[in-house]
Amino acid sequence: MAGNSFGTLFKLTSYGESHGVSIGGIIEGCPAGLKIDFDFIQLQLDRRKPGQSNITTQRKETDQVVFLSGIFEGKTTGTPIAFQIINEDHKSKDYSHIQDKYRPSHADYVYQEKYGNRDYRGGGRSSARETACRVVAGAIAQLLLKLEGVEIHSYVQQVGKIVLEQPYQELDLSQVFANKVRCPDELMAQKMIAEIEQVKKEGDTIGGVVQGMAFNVPVGLGEPVFDKLHADLAKAMLSINAVKGFEYGSGFNAANMRGSEHNDAFIIKEGKVRTESNFSGGIQGGISNGETIYFRVAFKPVATLIQDQKSINKKGEEVVIEGKGRHDPCVVPRAVPIVTAMTALVLADHFLRNKISTLS
Amino acid sequence: MAGNSFGTLFKLTSYGESHGVSIGGIIEGCPAGLKIDFDFIQLQLDRRKPGQSNITTQRKETDQVVFLSGIFEGKTTGTPIAFQIINEDHKSKDYSHIQDKYRPSHADYVYQEKYGNRDYRGGGRSSARETACRVVAGAIAQLLLKLEGVEIHSYVQQVGKIVLEQPYQELDLSQVFANKVRCPDELMAQKMIAEIEQVKKEGDTIGGVVQGMAFNVPVGLGEPVFDKLHADLAKAMLSINAVKGFEYGSGFNAANMRGSEHNDAFIIKEGKVRTESNFSGGIQGGISNGETIYFRVAFKPVATLIQDQKSINKKGEEVVIEGKGRHDPCVVPRAVPIVTAMTALVLADHFLRNKISTLS
Amino acid sequence: MAGNSFGTLFKLTSYGESHGVSIGGIIEGCPAGLKIDFDFIQLQLDRRKPGQSNITTQRKETDQVVFLSGIFEGKTTGTPIAFQIINEDHKSKDYSHIQDKYRPSHADYVYQEKYGNRDYRGGGRSSARETACRVVAGAIAQLLLKLEGVEIHSYVQQVGKIVLEQPYQELDLSQVFANKVRCPDELMAQKMIAEIEQVKKEGDTIGGVVQGMAFNVPVGLGEPVFDKLHADLAKAMLSINAVKGFEYGSGFNAANMRGSEHNDAFIIKEGKVRTESNFSGGIQGGISNGETIYFRVAFKPVATLIQDQKSINKKGEEVVIEGKGRHDPCVVPRAVPIVTAMTALVLADHFLRNKISTLS
Amino acid sequence: MAGNSFGTLFKLTSYGESHGVSIGGIIEGCPAGLKIDFDFIQLQLDRRKPGQSNITTQRKETDQVVFLSGIFEGKTTGTPIAFQIINEDHKSKDYSHIQDKYRPSHADYVYQEKYGNRDYRGGGRSSARETACRVVAGAIAQLLLKLEGVEIHSYVQQVGKIVLEQPYQELDLSQVFANKVRCPDELMAQKMIAEIEQVKKEGDTIGGVVQGMAFNVPVGLGEPVFDKLHADLAKAMLSINAVKGFEYGSGFNAANMRGSEHNDAFIIKEGKVRTESNFSGGIQGGISNGETIYFRVAFKPVATLIQDQKSINKKGEEVVIEGKGRHDPCVVPRAVPIVTAMTALVLADHFLRNKISTLS
Numbered sequence A, B, C, D: 001m002a003g004n005s006f007g008t009l010f011k012l013t014s015y016g017e018s019h020g021v022s023i024g025g026i027i028e029g030c031p032a033g034l035k036i037d038f039d040f041i042q043l044q045l046d047r048r049k050p051g052q053s054n055i056t057t058q059r060k061e062t063d064q065v066v067f068l069s070g071i072f073e074g075k076t077t078g079t080p081i082a083f084q085i086i087n088e089d090h091k092s093k094d095y096s097h098i099q100d101k102y103r104p105s106h107a108d109y110v111y112q113e114k115y116g117n118r119d120y121r122g123g124g125r126s127s128a129r130e131t132a133c134r135v136v137a138g139a140i141a142q143l144l145l146k147l148e149g150v151e152i153h154s155y156v157q158q159v160g161k162i163v164l165e166q167p168y169q170e171l172d173l174s175q176v177f178a179n180k181v182r183c184p185d186e187l188m189a190q191k192m193i194a195e196i197e198q199v200k201k202e203g204d205t206i207g208g209v210v211q212g213m214a215f216n217v218p219v220g221l222g223e224p225v226f227d228k229l230h231a232d233l234a235k236a237m238l239s240i241n242a243v244k245g246f247e248y249g250s251g252f253n254a255a256n257m258r259g260s261e262h263n264d265a266f267i268i269k270e271g272k273v274r275t276e277s278n279f280s281g282g283i284q285g286g287i288s289n290g291e292t293i294y295f296r297v298a299f300k301p302v303a304t305l306i307q308d309q310k311s312i313n314k315k316g317e318e319v320v321i322e323g324k325g326r327h328d329p330c331v332v333p334r335a336v337p338i339v340t341a342m343t344a345l346v347l348a349d350h351f352l353r354n355k356i357s358t359l360s
Helices: A038-048 A092-098 A108-115 A121-126 A128-146 A173-178 A186-201 A229-238 A251-256 A332-355 B038-048 B092-098 B108-115 B121-126 B128-146 B173-178 B186-201 B229-238 B251-256 B332-355 C038-048 C092-098 C108-115 C121-126 C128-146 C173-178 C186-201 C229-238 C251-256 C332-355 D038-048 D092-098 D108-115 D121-126 D128-146 D173-178 D186-201 D229-238 D251-256 D332-355
Strands: A011-015 A022-028 A065-067 A081-086 A151-159 A208-215 A243-248 A266-269 A272-275 A293-299 A309-313 A318-321 B011-015 B022-028 B065-067 B081-086 B151-159 B208-215 B243-248 B266-269 B272-275 B293-299 B309-313 B318-321 C011-015 C022-028 C065-067 C081-086 C151-159 C208-215 C243-248 C266-269 C272-275 C293-299 C309-313 C318-321 D011-015 D022-028 D065-067 D081-086 D151-159 D208-215 D243-248 D266-269 D272-275 D293-299 D309-313 D318-321
Touching (some): A011 D022, A022 A128, A022 D022, A038 A128, A038 A332, A081 A128, A108 A121, A128 A151, A128 A332, A151 A173, A151 A186, A229 A243, A229 A293, A229 B229, A243 A251, A243 B251, A251 B208, A251 B243, A251 B293, A266 B309, A293 A332, A293 B251, B011 B128, B011 C022, B022 B128, B022 C011, B038 B065, B038 B332, B081 B128, B121 B128, B128 B151, B128 B332, B151 B173, B229 B332, B243 B251, C022 C128, C038 C128, C108 C121, C128 C332, C151 C186, C208 D251, C229 C243, C243 C251, C243 D251, C293 C332, C293 D251, C309 D266, D011 D128, D022 D128, D121 D128, D128 D151, D128 D332, D151 D186, D151 D332, D208 D332, D229 D293, D243 D251, D293 D332
Antiparallel strands (some): A011 A022, A151 A208, A208 A293, A243 B243, A266 A272, B011 B022, B022 B081, B065 B081, B208 B293, B243 B293, B309 B318, C011 C022, C151 C208, C208 C293, C243 D243, C266 C272, D011 D022, D022 D081, D151 D208, D309 D318
């Protein structure tokens, strides 16, 4: 009930504060016999880790994952898969200046109020460092889904006012990681990078949008009523730090549309039931229909600035939050592997759930 | 795991198909001793029921809820609260013409594929009739939250291209139910009604947006990491039929913003910790901070049209779906009490969860 | 969290007080496509219902189950199966004399203390009437398990000091329901019946033991560590009203044994891995090994007597509980179908859980 | 669903194989602000660790627990408490001789069949080494319960045919850990030790019984119907390795009793509602009534012998399991802190659950 677990059958329980000994988690429900590709997992982590480029935080972490259980002779055994990532770059002293201060738009105040105490070092549990655990579990989920042919991709679609207008169908998704901003269109990528560099120079931060997609998802994933596939995707995405919005398929634009233009006509194509358009975003009635699942995730600008900000402290006194600390000027480049991971967790969970929905 | 339950401590499990004997549910975890205002519950149901006006479906249901357990001498006993609503207006014969056909952008195809069989009468389990159960449980959740001073409101903010631009602070929320479209601005309401009537005349449907708000929410509701308050709100809203998107606080607009303009400065106001702006939407780090929670929910246009549509049947043959049946030309007026109910379910659940987060 | 659900994938949530409108429940997770044998379900209920013979309570209930959802054209649809049983024989006035009194060894006092109020009519939620819901759900679980060849049997092994010493292997289990006490040995059955009749004549009650067995259970059901198959059986049995103990396989007798006599040697028999002895009770390391699962469940004597008893009331004053009311002089005959039902619920749940334990 | 978690609000998820890197777990739901007594936790672990005396296994493990998160400045923060215990004494080579063999009455065969592969080193996940994690979590649960005045004790009541007949009320529970067999009666303790030493000399093993008790439990813990307090205790105990039976209060003896002798009369004693006798074992209708909770747990003899045993291997060939390996001749001395830990986990969970059962 304390909100540290995600998933029902394929389930991650994570632990750890940004400045504790380590972060990590336990993955339950991964079927026995899955071959683990350790390089693939580490690659996902590397795409998320800090210090990758000049447009990410300079905090230094190698983020090497170590598995502690549940894997034997390279395969999952059906028992819980525990893992940990050591926190190398503590520098806890960095945070003494904010011990009693509430940073604007951070979780300092609400944690203090909710729990009566808090680990104030670097955000503690509220730090986005926790998302590394999601990336590990999501990578294993991807390994499971790949056996079914499912492919998941995410990319940066927007940074501030710079928006990649082309739909995903017109993009070369193999190029997402060809640049440091993770936008598959090289021209737009350069504009986004320039924007982030400018923002950074000003000691400011900026928001953005990540687009997520899942290809070749089998028909039938998702449960009616409350655990609709897109409802679980929405929760997954909104649970990522800094996310403010989620839309799938036609999204908010659907509000402007007529039913006669929005309906996706069923057709037979190459012997399979398909839809002509895909405003449904690959999900109808909460259940995957075999078309591509796609959605957009909005991220706010990072709250840590290199500018002094007025705030208050625990006693209610006015204080100044000094503009220092290491942080990302824009989270979306590092959010790309996180969106992918969370998508994989949702789909792997619903893949297992669907396996027991009928007698056969 | 089958997705028919919502909530963890305050929990609704619902059942029922649109054309079965009844729909209903079991509410678990409602604390003992809560006085039940039956009129309040029925009022919420009346706001959702079909046949209310010329801009809703003409299906006739009185939607009288009957409680079967868990209430004794007007108060909850702590045992499960079961309730049912009889389905009066079956007219199952209406649906024989679509028994083997897949209606575009409905759940017919995915249910058939997922389960191997389906109750094809009126959408069966995928019918929005199920949301009546949410309204009942949500009304009880509201009764619980009212004891804490929490007030929940929702209204129609957009129908097609007609958008109420004023923020909620400038609206008279007591006027939401003064008109049949549930928009508190009378002028805009008339425009929206005219738009829906026009769309209906054309045998078409149209989408819209509902805005939800919760006032006076105590600080501390929401759990870190996966069960952030807004993540659970997102899931709650996306689980409502026809919803395509969710954003809270600054929402998608945050993607365009700088941190320096987006951060909500802490101040002391009337002796309490408050924020100057509220781009956070009343939630920071996934936990309520005492400011007003507000969010927007996008609904697609209803998929049932009074126009013939091409589709296919179970055998993969091309068929025509005839344009008939009773349906809403626009769902948002009836969605207003549903958005309120789901908000209440999320907040009641997190209210109970927060009660055990500290020793005191 | 309120304890009204049983199971994880195959799950019953029950509701209802003994003197409310009805009792009933919602079954989630039953796979789609299961053919429902309504007569089989009613037969199980009939074996549990009151008023069957002179050795059961004379309360009159026909206990006709009505299904409200989740079944279409005789088969499960994969959506929740709701059902209810109307309470016919309320006679609520019978209970006014105990409204403020705490009956000895009943739940009156603890409900009052826990919840601050209670439905005092006939035990309310604590009445064993609730077990009828378990029988309905257990019957559906049995229908599912029968497809796998699993057979579940239970019988009365002990009433007071009258003990059927023969092991189950030497009994004709087809004769369990040939007599009203549900003991397959006719001679012992007559002794047990005489004992119960004598106890009843004295206005007293008596305890007993039910033996449960599951034959042809596939290898692999049960989860390591906390959800061992026998741990879930133990919880299932102890959750039945009046149960005081559970042992499986060698049970408490194992405490007296040496490892060299207790170990079950593996052998090959008819080409299959089997064990020579079965002190393990068909479960090793918490997982079924293909041998017969067997266990014993101890029931206390019913607390309602036809004798006056001293007690106290809400105010703490000494009062007399008058010896009246309808009740069973011994619960074990009617407990037989309940033990069978709970066994089926555990096995059906673990059958589904096991389906997702490996990749294949 | 994979059975590695225990509890609902106060919840342990454990991981680890006996011969992996480490074992450990994540505790969720422990309220913020609890002062952690690290010495108390380690003391519980020391009472369970191997190599304590000549009547326990000679495997050498210091079993030092390291906490990784959730504790800051000596107090719980409300975030997950992760911990690990390094496996020091791997000696994995010890197990190569049984890689393909199924040891009698061990979990080798069922794990292999269930998962298709297994970590055969020392039992892997099925090893009782996992119970160290329960002891850590149970110790923290005890710290929480101590704030409420709850005291939990367990002792060895039986080893083979040597039975301590005195009820717990006549024993000096402060003497449980005064001897290596953990029986508070020194004379009986010496007999039990002699018995275990004799059994060990013969290369054999022997079963036993542990009695558990909880004093000063507040009225109201436990949930009606499925999560009765004693049902959860039964599951907790049966989930411990080698347990074959559970009874509470009058237990199996209740089957022999009349209601007139079994009923616990309510009385007022020192201004409080009490019962004259306590056949109910401190629990009525599944809810604690303020009297002492007591129960008995039966353990089978350890399956590992220093005697050669016939068995089969994966191919179904007859093989001999050589009598070697380090193991306990009798598990009950080391089981005492495990029974205490599991009791604490159940009570702490129900303590939190009860906090939200009423409005106040």
